[in-house]
Amino acid sequence: xxxxxxxxxxxxxxxxxxxxxxxxxxxxxxxxxxxxxxxxxxxxxxxxxxxxxxxxxxxxxxxxxxxxxxxxxxxxxxxxxxxxxxxxxxxxxxxxxxxxxxxxxxxxxxxxxxxxxxxxxxxxxxxxxxxxxxxxxxxxxxxxxxxxxxxxxxxxxxxxxxxxxxxxxxxxxxxxxxxxxxxxxxxxxxxxxxxxxxxxxx
Amino acid sequence: xxxxxxxxxxxxxxxxxxxxxxxxxxxxxxxxxxxxxxxxxxxxxxxxxxxxxxxxxxxxxxxxxxxxxxxxxxxxxxxxxxxxxxxxxxxxxxxxxxxxxxxxxxxxxxxxxxxxxxxxxxxxxxxxxxxxxxxxxxxxxxxxxxxxxxxxxxxxxxxxxxxxxxxxxxxxxxxxxxxxxxxxxxxxxxxxxxxxxxxxxx
DNA sequence: GGTGTATTTTAGCAATAGCTATAAATTCCG
DNA sequence: CGGAATTTATAGCTATTGCTAAAATACACC
Numbered sequence: 001x002x003x004x005x006x007x008x009x010x011x012x013x014x015x016x017x018x019x020x021x022x023x024x025x026x027x028x029x030x031x032x033x034x035x036x037x038x039x040x041x042x043x044x045x046x047x048x049x050x051x052x053x054x055x056x057x058x059x060x061x062x063x064x065x066x067x068x069x070x071x072x073x074x075x076x077x078x079x080x081x082x083x084x085x086x087x088x089x090x091x092x093x094x095x096x097x098x099x100x101x102x103x104x105x106x107x108x109x110x111x112x113x114x115x116x117x118x119x120x121x122x123x124x125x126x127x128x129x130x131x132x133x134x135x136x137x138x139x140x141x142x143x144x145x146x147x148x149x150x151x152x153x154x155x156x157x158x159x160x161x162x163x164x165x166x167x168x169x170x171x172x173x174x175x176x177x178x179x180x181x182x183x184x185x186x187x188x189x190x191x192x193x194x195x196x197x198x199x200x201x202x
Numbered sequence: 203x204x205x206x207x208x209x210x211x212x213x214x215x216x217x218x219x220x221x222x223x224x225x226x227x228x229x230x231x232x233x234x235x236x237x238x239x240x241x242x243x244x245x246x247x248x249x250x251x252x253x254x255x256x257x258x259x260x261x262x263x264x265x266x267x268x269x270x271x272x273x274x275x276x277x278x279x280x281x282x283x284x285x286x287x288x289x290x291x292x293x294x295x296x297x298x299x300x301x302x303x304x305x306x307x308x309x310x311x312x313x314x315x316x317x318x319x320x321x322x323x324x325x326x327x328x329x330x331x332x333x334x335x336x337x338x339x340x341x342x343x344x345x346x347x348x349x350x351x352x353x354x355x356x357x358x359x360x361x362x363x364x365x366x367x368x369x370x371x372x373x374x375x376x377x378x379x380x381x382x383x384x385x386x387x388x389x390x391x392x393x394x395x396x397x398x399x400x401x402x403x404x
Numbered sequence: 405g406g407t408g409t410a411t412t413t414t415a416g417c418a419a420t421a422g423c424t425a426t427a428a429a430t431t432c433c434g
Numbered sequence: 435c436g437g438a439a440t441t442t443a444t445a446g447c448t449a450t451t452g453c454t455a456a457a458a459t460a461c462a463c464c
Contacts, residue, residue: 004440005440006440007440031421032422033421042443045425045442046442050441053422053423054423103316109315109374113315113377114226114305114309116236127377127379130374161384161388162391162392164375165371165388169367169374170367170371173363173367185363186360205408205462207410207460209410244413246452247411247412247413247414248412250454
């Protein structure tokens with residue numbers, strides 16, 4: 001078992017570049033040549049050798065997204081209260097979707113909402129990831145209800161769906177040019193639906 | 203000035219078919235051959251002769267969308283009160299984005315959120331149309347505030363942005379498979395932010 | 405029937421899509 | 435140095451992309 005010729009590019013940096021391109025142009029709007037150019041890879045075969053085909057690269061890029069620019073999402077769930085978690089999630093989204101260091105919006109939302117039959121797998125993967133995010137939020141809210149952090153009459157599933165809708169709407173707003181301040185204001189408005197604590201029995 | 207060979211297809215029906223394809227596959231995911239096939243046109247030149255190029259056809263399709271499946275949007279603004287208008291808009295969106303007779307979601311949201319440089323004009327047109335919708339809602343809410351239908355302290359611009367965000371989030375949810383009932387429930391939750399009327403001075 | 409006009413048809417353009425076979429290059433191990 | 439392993443480079447594959455020139459076709463009007 002031996003060495004072989006070394007990589008001429010940094011895999012992780014290349015994934016970051018690929019993320020930028022997919023983020024900005026979507027799955028179907030991105031060509032292999034766009035990718036190799038951005039990733040600092042001179043030839044298509046090197047890309048296929050390192051990352052598989054376009055679908056597989058897209059999937060790796062989504063993992064990289066979740067661990068990088070979207071890490072705030074998982075971290076938000078660690079907040080001590082459910083309300084703090086949702087606020088961290090949505091205010092984090094307001095910041096992340098308008099971060100000047102990245103394309104606007106959220107790749108999970110805008111990567112492949114509507115696409116040709118040839119991009120079905122990409123769309124399905126994004127749909128699944130959005131659903132997983134909503135399920136994680138629901139689980140967090142269910143836990144909050146079970147511990148009394150949310151009133152017993154609250155509806156974790158409905159709330160999770162509502163706040164996920166806000167999140168996704170924010171991504172669309174960001175893609176359309178909304179400012180960071182405007183998005184934070186939307187979040188403030190959205191949070192006013194938070195269920196009031198049950199009145200303490202006298 | 204005379205006749206010439208008659209059209210072999212119905213222009214309006216063809217536009218409806220093109221709308222379906224663009225709606226489901228997005229601008230960039232739709233090929234000319236997809237369009238001619240769906241529109242009942244045998245040859246590409248007939249399409250170009252009747253509708254111009256792909257960009258121009260897309261624009262005509264968006265007009266057709268606004269006058270057809272999305273007509274409820276303009277009609278919602280005619281409701282007597284601002285609250286009824288917003289409810290008509292959002293509950294209408296819940297119905298329209300899950301209508302089994304059409305693709306899921308809203309073509310204005312999912313048609314071209316992220317796209318390659320070659321699709322810039324399509325993306326810009328969709329962004330402009332979304333902004334126009336938000337502006338129309340803001341105008342409706344400003345009118346409501348001026349007539350006392352909304353309390354004087356209300357923020358029409360912020361509310362318009364919030365409800366537009368809900369609308370767009372609903373479109374994403376619908377594209378992801380949410381049911382009609384779930385979307386209506388989201389709307390009910392979203393409406394609870396509606397500003398309370400100013401207390402009548404005693 | 406002939407003429408003018410608008411549409412359809414046929415055929416094909418240059419460019420790009422995603423992807424790959426083959427061979428040259430560069431490393432580690434012995 | 436001589437393999438073995440791995441990546442890079444060259445070249446090119448088939449298919450499709452958006453689009454169009456030129457010719458054939460079908461109508462209205464005279």
